[in-house]
Amino acid sequence: MTARLDHVSKDFRLGDETITAVDDISMHVRAGEFACLYGASGSGKTTLLHILAGIEQADSGTVEVAGVSLSGESERTRADVRLRHVGVIFQSNNLLPEFSARENVALPLMVRGRGRDESMTEASAALEAVGLTGLDDRFPAHMSGGQRQRVGIARALAGKQQVLIADEPTGALDSDTSKHLFTLMRDLSDAHGVTIILATHDPLARDFADVVHHIVDGRLSP
Numbered sequence: 001m002t003a004r005l006d007h008v009s010k011d012f013r014l015g016d017e018t019i020t021a022v023d024d025i026s027m028h029v030r031a032g033e034f035a036c037l038y039g040a041s042g043s044g045k046t047t048l049l050h051i052l053a054g055i056e057q058a059d060s061g062t063v064e065v066a067g068v069s070l071s072g073e074s075e076r077t078r079a080d081v082r083l084r085h086v087g088v089i090f091q092s093n094n095l096l097p098e099f100s101a102r103e104n105v106a107l108p109l110m111v112r113g114r115g116r117d118e119s120m121t122e123a124s125a126a127l128e129a130v131g132l133t134g135l136d137d138r139f140p141a142h143m144s145g146g147q148r149q150r151v152g153i154a155r156a157l158a159g160k161q162q163v164l165i166a167d168e169p170t171g172a173l174d175s176d177t178s179k180h181l182f183t184l185m186r187d188l189s190d191a192h193g194v195t196i197i198l199a200t201h202d203p204l205a206r207d208f209a210d211v212v213h214h215i216v217d218g219r220l221s222p
């Protein structure tokens, strides 16, 4: 499934100041492509991913994900597209503190209508895939930042969504674990046709992606 942005812009207003976070960006990601959005802190990566995921709306331009236009659609429609087609790994991983690692991964599957046992089995497999074997019953408060990050990644992988949006997923990981994760993403794209949009300032990611888009001050640079 493809993702495309055409002439998308987004400003933030802080008092008298206007910050142009995304400045006339057009980007087309082919079905099954692994695209890397590479740029420094503050360059607009998270804002762009939030627009692609339908979490935020652009001020202008059009956005289409999995064949559905998100431009001008209601919050509910955008959330529905996300639920059905898009796995999201957030920069802050938003785990639910009162649930175990495995439950955090399994819950979105149950929300999509899968049975409890099946969801828990898939959650265990996803935790294993990100190197967290044996931590199924651990609560977020008792895990390291990198381990929590990996639970967030497992949660996005378990749903087997056709589009995966990942915001700096390796920020808290050592280089071996990062490499393992990028390899996992490469395999999702190659073997399962998952469309991946990864935002990062980790130079290692560029070796794994099909296309690298450089973002500088809210604009794509050639």
Ligand SMILES: Nc1ncnc2c1ncn2[C@@H]1O[C@H](COP(=O)(O)OP(=O)(O)OP(=O)(O)O)[C@@H](O)[C@H]1O
Binding pocket: 012, 013, 014, 019, 020, 021, 039, 040, 041, 042, 043, 044, 045, 046, 047, 048, 091, 201
């Ligand atoms: N809610 C907000 N209100 C005001 N300004 C914002 C808001 N969110 C982001 N910005 C500003 O927009 C610009 C882009 O921010 P964004 O979070 O998209 O950058 P980023 O590339 O993801 O950075 P990082 O690598 O540090 O996560 C920055 O100048 C930031 O300060």
Ligand SMILES: [Mg+2]
Binding pocket: 045, 046, 047, 091, 167, 168
């Ligand atoms: Mg960011």
